[in-house]
Each structure stands twice: as structure tokens, then as C-alpha cells.
Amino acid sequence: MPTTTGATPTHCPYCALQCGMNLSPTPDGSVGVSERVDFPVNRGALCGKGATAPALLAPAGRLTGPLARDDAGALVPATWEEALDRVAARLARTRADHGPDAVGVFGGGGLTNEKAYALGKFARVALGSSQIDYNGRFCMSSAAAAGVRAFGLDRGLPFPLEDVSGTGCVVLVGANPAETMPPALRYFDGLRENGGTLIVVDPRRTRTARRADLHLAPRPGTDLALALGMLHLVVAEGRVDEEYVRRRTSGWEEARAAAMAHWPEYVERVTGVPAPRLREAVRLFCAPPAAMVLTARGPEQQAKGTDTVSAWINLCLATGRAGRPLSGYGCLTGQGNGQGGREHGQKADQLPGYRSLTDPGDRRHVAAVWGVDPRSLPGPGRSAYELLDALGTDVRSLLVMGSNPVVSAPRAAHVEERLRSVDFLAVCDVVLSETAAMADVVLPVTQWAEETGTTTSLEGRVLLRRRAVAPPPGVRGDLEVLHGLAARLGGGRGLEEKFPTDPEEVFEELRRASAGGPADYSGISYRRLAEEGGVFWPCPADVDGEGRARPAEGERAAGEGGATGGEWARGVAATTGGPPGKGGPRATHPGTPRLFLERFATDDGRARFAPVSHRPIAEEPDDTYPVLLTTGRVVSQYQSGAQTRRIDALNAAAPGPFVEVHPRLAERLGAAEGDSLTVVSRRGRVVAPARVTPGIRPDTVFMPFHWPGEGRVNTVTNPALDPTSGMPEFKVCAVRVEVTERREATGRNG
Numbered sequence: 192m193p194t195t196t197g198a199t200p201t202h203c204p205y206c207a208l209q210c211g212m213n214l215s216p217t218p219d220g221s222v223g224v225s226e227r228v229d230f231p232v233n234r235g236a237l238c239g240k241g242a243t244a245p246a247l248l249a250p251a252g253r254l255t256g257p258l259a260r261d262d263a264g265a266l267v268p269a270t271w272e273e274a275l276d277r278v279a280a281r282l283a284r285t286r287a288d289h290g291p292d293a294v295g296v297f298g299g300g301g302l303t304n305e306k307a308y309a310l311g312k313f314a315r316v317a318l319g320s321s322q323i324d325y326n327g328r329f330c331m332s333s334a335a336a337a338g339v340r341a342f343g344l345d346r347g348l349p350f351p352l353e354d355v356s357g358t359g360c361v362v363l364v365g366a367n368p369a370e371t372m373p374p375a376l377r378y379f380d381g382l383r384e385n386g387g388t389l390i391v392v393d394p395r396r397t398r399t400a401r402r403a404d405l406h407l408a409p410r411p412g413t414d415l416a417l418a419l420g421m422l423h424l425v426v427a428e429g430r431v432d433e434e435y436v437r438r439r440t441s442g443w444e445e446a447r448a449a450a451m452a453h454w455p456e457y458v459e460r461v462t463g464v465p466a467p468r469l470r471e472a473v474r475l476f477c478a479p480p481a482a483m484v485l486t487a488r489g490p491e492q493q494a495k496g497t498d499t500v501s502a503w504i505n506l507c508l509a510t511g512r513a514g515r516p517l518s519g520y521g522c523l524t525g526q527g528n529g530q531g532g533r534e535h536g537q538k539a540d541q542l543p544g545y546r547s548l549t550d551p552g553d554r555r556h557v558a559a560v561w562g563v564d565p566r567s568l569p570g571p572g573r574s575a576y577e578l579l580d581a582l583g584t585d586v587r588s589l590l591v592m593g594s595n596p597v598v599s600a601p602r603a604a605h606v607e608e609r610l611r612s613v614d615f616l617a618v619c620d621v622v623l624s625e626t627a628a629m630a631d632v633v634l635p636v637t638q639w640a641e642e643t644g645t646t647t648s649l650e651g652r653v654l655l656r657r658r659a660v661a662p663p664p665g666v667r668g669d670l671e672v673l674h675g676l677a678a679r680l681g682g683g684r685g686l687e688e689k690f691p692t693d694p695e696e697v698f699e700e701l702r703r704a705s706a707g708g709p710a711d712y713s714g715i716s717y718r719r720l721a722e723e724g725g726v727f728w729p730c731p732a733d734v735d736g737e738g739r740a741r742p743a744e745g746e747r748a749a750g751e752g753g754a755t756g757g758e759w760a761r762g763v764a765a766t767t768g769g770p771p772g773k774g775g776p777r778a779t780h781p782g783t784p785r786l787f788l789e790r791f792a793t794d795d796g797r798a799r800f801a802p803v804s805h806r807p808i809a810e811e812p813d814d815t816y817p818v819l820l821t822t823g824r825v826v827s828q829y830q831s832g833a834q835t836r837r838i839d840a841l842n843a844a845a846p847g848p849f850v851e852v853h854p855r856l857a858e859r860l861g862a863a864e865g866d867s868l869t870v871v872s873r874r875g876r877v878v879a880p881a882r883v884t885p886g887i888r889p890d891t892v893f894m895p896f897h898w899p900g901e902g903r904v905n906t907v908t909n910p911a912l913d914p915t916s917g918m919p920e921f922k923v924c925a926v927r928v929e930v931t932e933r934r935e936a937t938g939r940n941g
């Protein structure tokens with residue numbers, strides 16, 4: 192839908208904010224980006240990554256044709272026929288020799304809903320393998336698990352971001368939107384302008400923390416104790432909302448008893464946050480009528496991330512701050528389609544519509560849409576790190592689509608070694624990422640502005656990303672790749688018909704597969720998305736005059752596994768979705784910006800407390816590894832850097848890795864600004880220059896994870912996994928820091 196100026200309204204390729212932007216051709220043949228003020232979330236504002244995103248479309252530096260390894264082991268150009276033949280033949284051979292579960296698939300949260308859906312279906316139907324997972328496991332999986340545990344449903348934010356400006360107090364836990372989602376800062380600034388308060392919990396005094404009314408800087412990996420300490424004080428100070436707890440929750444007694452063991456003095460010892468600051472946080476959080484807790488990767492990327500998020504949810508529930516206007520718990524999802532990417536079946540245990548691979552009714556529903564026998568669907572597979580760790584042993588061949596685990600997986604040198612040990616590796620990517628460079632066959636694909644598809648933003652808002660430019664010749668879409676592989680794997684039986692290449696056709700199938708499921712998209716269409724600019728799920732197709740969903744055909748029978756999202760969603764529109772349209776027997780469901788206002792998505796409609804207790808980090812420091820390492824992001828690079836490291840303006844702003852060190856630790860190490868430091872853990876060592884700053888705890892160093900090579904921080908990170916979510920402990924491990932070279936010696940200056 193180009194505008195009168197020839198600009199195409201679309202969305203950013205990068206993070207989950209999915210900022211709206213207009214793209215238009217420029218006279219010099221490149222693509223220009225301009226403000227798209229009609230999209231309410233960013234109203235035209237973009238961060239440096241979004242503003243420079245058109246540079247991704249230039250052919251320079253990207254893959255423009257398939258590559259295949261020759262007999263000498265070099266990656267050389269191949270035709271599409273050769274490349275697809277080779278991939279299909281090798282995957283089929285692995286399957287024949289070792290069984291379907293020896294073929295693995297690794298997806299990404301940057302893939303559109305259509306691609307994520309098709310990839311999950313490809314693994315289960317075309318390959319018959321259970322071994323699929325994706326990089327979202329490394330992202331928000333702990334928050335998702337805790338959300339399901341408490342609310343019966345995981346939608347990162349159960350309310351639009353605009354609500355942040357209207358509430359009374361926000362506790363932002365381990366989130367640094369000033370670097371990771373800059374246009375979202377206006378909601379936090381709005382909060383304070385409206386008289387609300389912002390509490391930031393982060394071991395570093397980040398750009399975000401500097402905007403806060405209160406900054407708590409716990410020792411990394413101790414958020415669980417911190418949240419329980421706050422809950423202890425809520426109880427001790429008589430601040431529990433008893434009436435709400437009675438009416439809307441279950442499990443309070445056990446959770447309360449567990450929290451009461453976390454005395455403020457104990458919490459101070461564990462976290463390093465002084466008890467008076469903890470009391471101050473409780474006072475601010477409980478003062479106004481409405482408040483929110485928002486978490487991001489800080490508390491989530493821990494081997495106890497799920498319990499940690501549960502503890503923050505417990506705090507919200509005990510104080511009556513969930514499922515009420517302007518109150519609630521939310522997770523700031525990260526990747527462009529981090530939300531939709533976890534709903535439509537590329538996760539090891541999941542079927543589309545957020546259905547479960549272990550539920551008989553869910554299996555029947557999806558199998559019917561796919562036209563297969565439910566018994567043919569495999570069971571759940573391994574979580575992302577376990578899958579990578581099984582390469583070369585149980586899993587012999589791997590297809591990667593939309594991830595660069597050589598840089599982004601924990602204990603990355605080991606992962607690299609596992610990737611080297613497989614019989615066959617195929618990677619679909621836009622650029623020759625570090626992972627693609629290891630592949631036997633590389634398939635070059637189209638990207639965001641070159642193709643149409645939908646994403647679901649961190650708010651749960653489903654969006655249409657439109658094709659704005661033609662792709663370079665020689666590249667194909669991911670959907671075409673899956674179609675081509677299915678044709679070959681089907682051996683003339685027409686398997687490719689199950690893998691259409693038109694994204695709208697895939698979306699139409701996704702709608703049916705999701706109908707009646709927790710993430711119900713059945714009332715959403717490309718036409719609606721184009722007209723309305725976005726629709727919040729759940730959005731069931733068939734609603735009565737009251738805006739309540741009718742049971743969809745094929746929806747599982749009552750009594751099978753308790754309340755489905757669909758049954759629950761039937762009550763949604765009338766209560767939270769706004770006006771359901773003009774009465775009559777059928778109406779259009781308006782979508783659901785706000786969840787849980789009347790009831791939670793659990794069997795009994797009540798939110799569930801989780802009785803959690805603090806436990807130590809997976810690797811406590813000792814004499815050999817006395818310092819804590821934490822990791823994260825900088826504003827000008829994205830993830831593994833595969834995309835942003837190709838863009839001059841971003842490289843100029845963020846040229847390489849660094850180690851943030853407190854002046855006291857620097858003094859103890861004898862290190863000065865710019866000195867080359869070696870950071871050593873039980874898994875390896877990395878080298879990067881020191882950045883000395885008082886804005887970090889003296890017992891902790893910080894490194895961003897965007898670079899490969901000797902500064903690749905994931906060489907040292909700990910793959911200890913959360914038992915519920917499978918999340919690795921990216922945010923804390925024990926290291927030793929040594930001065931490699933003085934700055935004068937390295938010749939570095941400034």
C-alpha cells in the first residue's frame with residue numbers, strides 16, 4: 192500500500208518495539224527512510240539502528256547467491272537447484288541412517304510469523320523431527336514460563352506501552368531501554384511527567400538507571416532475593432491487598448511463607464542493596480493506586496530466571512497489581528518477532544497458536560489443519576542449548592534459519608566445535624554470518640523490506656511488514672526455501688503443497704491453526720492489518736453480538752485439559768477489548784489490547800502464586816575466579832552483530848567490545864582506561880579494552896556480546912540452564928580479570 196508520496200509504510204527489521212517507518216526509493220537507486228507518525232508506538236521516532244536500516248538492503252556485503260562447499264572444503268557459488276538438491280539429499284540421508292530426530296532445526300525470533308509457522312511445520316511434517324528450537328529460548332523464555340505459570344498465558348506485555356505513562360510506579364528490572372529501545376523512553380519519561388515514579392534494578396548505573404527516582408544495584412544473579420525481600424516487607428508492613436488476594440489469586444499461603452524467610456537484613460547481605468533502599472522501593476511501589484513491574488533480560492537470563500520472574504509476579508499479586516487498569520506485570524520482549532516467534536510452533540514443545548505438543552486435543556486440532564495423522568506428529572524436543580550441545584552425537588544434521596549461535600550461544604567455543612562435528616550444516620541467512628561461514632550449504636534469503644509478512648510486537652500487537660523494494664536477483668525467500676526442500680523431501684508426493692510461498696496464504700493457514708488456541712489470530716487478516724495498522728491478540732474470528740468468540744470448528748472438546756485459551760478468550764472482548772462493533776449475530780472482534788482485567792487465563796480464572804525461594808548463582812566466585820561477569824547490549828549494535836556490524840555509522844559509534852570496570856577494581860588490577868584486559872572463566876578467555884566507570888558494582892564487570900573473535904564474550908559465559916525454561920545463565924558467571932597489555936603498549940588512544 193504505497194502512499195501518495197511513493198513511500199511504503201512498514202516496520203523496522205530489528206527489535207520488538209517494531210517501530211513504524213516509511214521506506215521510499217531515492218533518486219540514486221537506494222532506499223530512504225522517513226517518519227511514519229501514524230504508528231502510535233514510536234510516532235516517527237527511530238533509534239540509530241532503525242534510521243540506518245536501509246543500508247542492510249544494499250547488495251554490498253550480503254549474500255547474493257547460494258554457496259556450497261567443494262571437495263577442497265571451500266565455499267563456492269552454486270545454483271539454487273544444486274544447493275537445494277544437496278540440502279534435501281543430506282537431510283534425507285541423515286534421516287535414513289539415524290532416524291528423523293537426528294535432523295535438527297534452529298530458528299529465530301526475528302523470523303516473521305509466517306516463517307516461524309512454516310519452519311515448525313517443516314520440522315514436524317516434512318522432516319518428522321522433534322528436534323527444533325530457536326534463539327528465543329535465549330531471550331524471554333523464563334518470563335514466558337513464569338507468565339504461563341501465574342496467568343495461564345504468556346503475552347509479554349498484557350497492556351499497551353502507553354499504559355506505562357499512566358500508572359503510578361514502574362519497577363524496571365534488568366532492562367536498559369535507553370540502549371535497547373530508545374523510542375520507548377518517552378513512556379517512562381511520560382510516567383515521571385505525570386507524577387509517577389521509576390525504580391530501576393540493575394547492577395550498572397545505565398543510561399536508563401540515571402533517569403530513575405530510585406536505582407537499586409544488586410549483585411548480578413540475586414534479583415530473586417531482592418523481589419522476595421520486597422514481598423517480605425509488603426507483608427510485614429501490612430500492605431497486602433487481602434481482598435484482591437482472596438478474590439483473584441490462589442496459592443498465597445505457600446508463597447507468603449516462602450517469602451517470609453527473606454528478611455531485609457538477609458536480602459541486604461545477598462544482594463548488596465541496603466535494607467533502607469529496599470524499604471524505600473516498597474514504599475514507592477505501594478503508594479499509588481496502580482503500579483507495574485517490567486522485566487527484561489537482567490533477571491530472566493539466569494539459571495533461576497523463571498523463579499525470579501515468579502517472585503516479581505508474586506509481588507504484583509500480593510499488592511493487587513495485576514489484571515487491573517494501569518497495573519500489571521510485563522516482560523519487554525526483545526527480537527523483532529520475539530512475541531510471535533514463540534507462538535507459532537518453532538519452540539521445542541509447541542504447536543501454532545501457542546498450543547501444546549503434549550496435549551491430545553491440541554495435536555488433533557493442528558494435525559487436522561495440516562492434513563496429517565496426529566500420531567505422526569513428534570513429541571517435544573530439546574531446548575536450544577541442549578540441541579546445540581547434542582550436535583554431532585544425537586543430532587547429526589542441522590538447518591539454521593535466522594540465528595547466529597556461533598556468536599550468541601553460551602559457551603560459544605564449545606558450540607562452534609559441536610557445529611563443526613555435524614555431518615551436515617545448512618544455513619539460511621541474509622549475510623555470511625559466523626555460523627553461515629561454517630555451513631556446508633548457505634542459502635541466501637530475502638529480508639524485511641523485500642518481502643511481506645507479519646510480526647507481533649512486544650505489546651502483542653500483530654503488524655503487517657510490507658514489501659517496499661525488490662530483492663537483489665539471486666536470493667529467495669525463506670518460504671521458498673522450505674517449499675523447495677519439501678518438494679525434494681517428498682519425492683514427488685506433492686509435499687511442497689503443504690508449504691506455500693505466498694505469505695498471505697501461510698497466514699490464512701496460521702489463522703486456522705491458531706483458532707481457539709491461547710494465541711488466537713483467527714480474526715486477523717492482512718486486510719485488517721493494513722486498514723487498522725495493527726491488531727492485538729487474542730482476536731478470535733467468530734464472535735457473537737456481544738463480541739464473545741464462538742467455539743471454532745475443530746476446537747478441542749470441553750473437558751480436555753482444562754480451559755483453553757479459546758474458551759478463556761471468549762470472555763475477553765466484552766470486558767477488555769473495547770466496543771465489539773455493531774451488534775448482530777456476527778461481529779468483528781476488536782482484538783485485545785488489555786488482558787486479564789476480569790479473569791486470568793487459568794482454569795479457575797485466578798492468578799497463581801509460585802512458592803519460590805532464593806538460591807545461589809550457578810557459579811559463585813572463588814579465589815581463582817573472584818569477579819562476576821555480566822553481559823548485555825549497546826545501543827548501536829544488534830545481537831550477534833551479523834547485520835549491524837556491516838553498517839559504517841553503527842561501527843563508528845560502537846567499534847568493538849569492551850570491559851566495564853569499576854575504578855576500585857581497576858586499581859586492584861592495576862588497569863587503566865583502554866588497557867587490554869583478559870577475562871578468563873572455566874570455559875575460556877576473551878580479550879577487550881577496559882572502560883573504567885563508577886557506574887558498575889566493584890565486584891562485577893560487564894561486556895556486550897555483539898562481536899566474534901577474541902572479544903566474543905560468549906566464549907566465557909556459563910551454559911547452566913534454568914530447569915523450567917531452558918534459559919542459560921548469560922547474566923552471571925565467575926571470572927578472573929588480568930591486564931593483558933597496557934594501553935601505551937597496545938598503541939591505542941582515545
Ligand SMILES: Nc1nc2c(c(=O)[nH]1)N[C@H]1C(S)=C(S)[C@@H](COP(=O)(O)OP(=O)(O)OC[C@H]3O[C@@H](n4cnc5c(=O)[nH]c(N)nc54)[C@H](O)[C@@H]3O)O[C@H]1N2
Nearest residue numbers: 365366367371411412487488489525526823824826829830
Ligand atoms: N541496541 C540493541 N537493542 C536491542 C538488542 C540489541 O542487541 N541491541 N536486542 C534486542 C533483544 S533480542 C533483546 S532480548 C532486548 C534486551 O534488552 P535489555 O534486557 O534491556 O538488554 P540487556 O543489555 O541484555 O540487559 C539489560 C540490563 O540488565 C542488566 N543486568 C545484568 N545482570 C543483571 C542482573 O543479574 N540483574 C538485573 N536486575 N539486571 C542485570 C545489565 O546491566 C543491562 O543493563 O533488546 C532488544 N534491543
Ligand SMILES: Nc1nc2c(c(=O)[nH]1)N[C@H]1C(S)=C(S)[C@@H](COP(=O)(O)OP(=O)(O)OC[C@H]3O[C@@H](n4cnc5c(=O)[nH]c(N)nc54)[C@H](O)[C@@H]3O)O[C@H]1N2
Nearest residue numbers: 326329330593594595599619620624822830831833896921
Ligand atoms: N552473552 C550474551 N549472549 C546473548 C544474550 C545476552 O544478553 N548476553 N542475549 C541472547 C538473546 S536475548 C538473543 S535474542 C540472542 C540473539 O542471537 P542471534 O540468534 O545470533 O541473533 P541475531 O544476531 O539477530 O541473528 C539473526 C541472524 O539471522 C539473520 N536474519 C535476519 N533476518 C532473517 C530472515 O528473515 N531470514 C533468515 N533466514 N535469516 C535472517 C541475520 O542476518 C543474523 O545472521 O542472543 C542471546 N545471546
Ligand code: SF4
Nearest residue numbers: 203205206210238241
Ligand atoms: S527501537 Fe527497535 S524497532 Fe525502533 S528503530 Fe530502534 S531497533 Fe528499530
Ligand SMILES: [Mo]
Nearest residue numbers: 329330525526
Ligand atoms: Mo533477545
